[in-house]
Amino acid sequence: MDKIVVEGGNRLVGEIPISGAKNAALPLLAAALLPSGASTYHNVPGLEDVVTMGKLLRKLGWAVEAGASRHSITIAPPTNAKKIKLEAPYDLVKTMRASFLVLGPLVARYGKARVSQPGGCAIGARPIDQHLKGLQAMGAKVTLDHGYVEVECKKLRGATIVLDMPTVTGCENLMMAAVLAKGRTVIENAAREPEVEELALVLNKMGAKVSGAGTANITIEGVDDLQPIEHAIMPDRIEAGTFAVAAAMTRGDVLLAGARPEHLEAVIAKLRSAGVQVVAEAGGIRVRGTGELKAVDIVTQPHPGFPTDMQAQFMVLACAAPGQSVIQENIFENRYMHVPELMRMGADITISGRAAIVRGGKQLTGTSVMATDLRASASLVIAGLVAKDKTEVLRVYHLDRGYEAIEKKLRAVGAKIKRGKQ
Numbered sequence: 001m002d003k004i005v006v007e008g009g010n011r012l013v014g015e016i017p018i019s020g021a022k023n024a025a026l027p028l029l030a031a032a033l034l035p036s037g038a039s040t041y042h043n044v045p046g047l048e049d050v051v052t053m054g055k056l057l058r059k060l061g062w063a064v065e066a067g068a069s070r071h072s073i074t075i076a077p078p079t080n081a082k083k084i085k086l087e088a089p090y091d092l093v094k095t096m097r098a099s100f101l102v103l104g105p106l107v108a109r110y111g112k113a114r115v116s117q118p119g120g121c122a123i124g125a126r127p128i129d130q131h132l133k134g135l136q137a138m139g140a141k142v143t144l145d146h147g148y149v150e151v152e153c154k155k156l157r158g159a160t161i162v163l164d165m166p167t168v169t170g171c172e173n174l175m176m177a178a179v180l181a182k183g184r185t186v187i188e189n190a191a192r193e194p195e196v197e198e199l200a201l202v203l204n205k206m207g208a209k210v211s212g213a214g215t216a217n218i219t220i221e222g223v224d225d226l227q228p229i230e231h232a233i234m235p236d237r238i239e240a241g242t243f244a245v246a247a248a249m250t251r252g253d254v255l256l257a258g259a260r261p262e263h264l265e266a267v268i269a270k271l272r273s274a275g276v277q278v279v280a281e282a283g284g285i286r287v288r289g290t291g292e293l294k295a296v297d298i299v300t301q302p303h304p305g306f307p308t309d310m311q312a313q314f315m316v317l318a319c320a321a322p323g324q325s326v327i328q329e330n331i332f333e334n335r336y337m338h339v340p341e342l343m344r345m346g347a348d349i350t351i352s353g354r355a356a357i358v359r360g361g362k363q364l365t366g367t368s369v370m371a372t373d374l375r376a377s378a379s380l381v382i383a384g385l386v387a388k389d390k391t392e393v394l395r396v397y398h399l400d401r402g403y404e405a406i407e408k409k410l411r412a413v414g415a416k417i418k419r420g421k422q
């Protein structure tokens with residue numbers, strides 16, 4: 001297993017290229033199951049999760065080939081329909097829950113699918129009841145069998161679906177189910193994330209009729225068929241936000257190339273409240289860590305609120321800001337696993353229910369720390385950038401799921417960081 005070794009003390013100065021968004025690429029790859037021809041995506045991030053989704057599409061019978069450029073991928077349906085397998089196996093779904101996103105497209109196009117229940121993960125139980133409730137509302141028969149979800153419906157029909165909470169992949173699964181259904185589907189209390197808007201954009205490029213994406217009410221008029229497309233994937237706002245925190249903490253000056261400010265409004269507002277300079281430029285977002293960092297309170301919410309995927313990174317920022325910051329994690333029930341690791345680096349953090357109280361301003365010191373989930377791992381790397389001496393982050397396979405070549409990108413702007421074997 002790999003580890004990452006970081007030596008603290010260097011400012012980050014220069015330009016970091018932001019990769020395509022993981023949480024857009026995964027639903028978009030699943031959406032490629034819908035059209036009758038080969039679709040091509042550009043600006044695909046080089047991530048383990050994308051590799052896993054590619055393996056799943058191949059398992060279903062689709063051809064998945066690297067395109068002309070390094071970050072392009074072409075997905076083509078099997079020439080012989082007999083080669084299609086409508087089953088997503090446990091071994092793939094358990095490594096990456098977003099595999100569950102093939103359910104909607106398969107039922108929409110082929111009338112049935114058998115997908116392993118994703119099960120929980122480090123940050124929470126991650127139920128899928130909303131995905132299934134929506135499919136049942138569209139007329140599907142849903143059976144749970146030996147850890148698998150079996151969904152059948154000759155032809156889905158449009159329905160009004162009121163989600164109990166704005167689930168991102170739940171919304172995405174149901175959008176992909178609805179595009180080929182008979183009639184109109186309305187998803188109320190829909191997720192408003194930019195990645196949901198990106199999926200609607202691509203579905204409409206395929207010939208679907210999706211409106212309202214980005215608002216709490218999405219309407220889909222079913223169509224008979226969809227055409228293959230070519231599309232460049234939006235930049236990863238969470239990768240950009242992660243590097244923004246790193247630049248701020250090291251008192252650096254970094255251009256996040258390709259990042260879009262409109263995707264990060266809540267994060268930018270909090271960075272500015274913390275005393276960080278953030279300026280939109282033609283090439284992206286420039287972040288300067290100039291003066292003293294100020295303590296800020298964070299409450300994670302569905303978009304456009306502060307994203308849960310930036311909570312761990314902001315906790316590290318809070319550790320550097322003199323005073324008390326209160327962080328409230330409202331989305332997932334177990335997303336504080338970075339806390340004990342940060343405390344081993346000298347952080348002063350108290351967990352009380354869903355809140356984490358951070359007393360910042362103390363110098364962190366390097367040590368060996370354990371990555372537990374994707375964003376927690378990123379927060380430990382950021383902590384290592386400012387900690388005294390060396391920090392070893394173990395089990396970095398968590399990091400590789402969601403950050404492309406993180407050590408190369410950070411080293412290119414001055415970080416003392418390298419990858420090694422544990």
Ligand code: EPZ
Nearest residue numbers: 023098126127128129130131167168169170309331332374
């Ligand atoms: C997506 O996960 C993202 N993953 C997550 O990013 C992100 O943290 C999350 O949305 C919230 O923004 C992808 O897009 C691939 P949810 P998702 O369904 O869709 C509850 C990362 O680090 N819920 O919006 O699985 C659920 O328990 C990852 O990149 C139900 O109760 O999250 C949670 O409390 C981590 N029933 C809340 O909703 C359901 O059927 C939000 O979960 C579905 C969800």
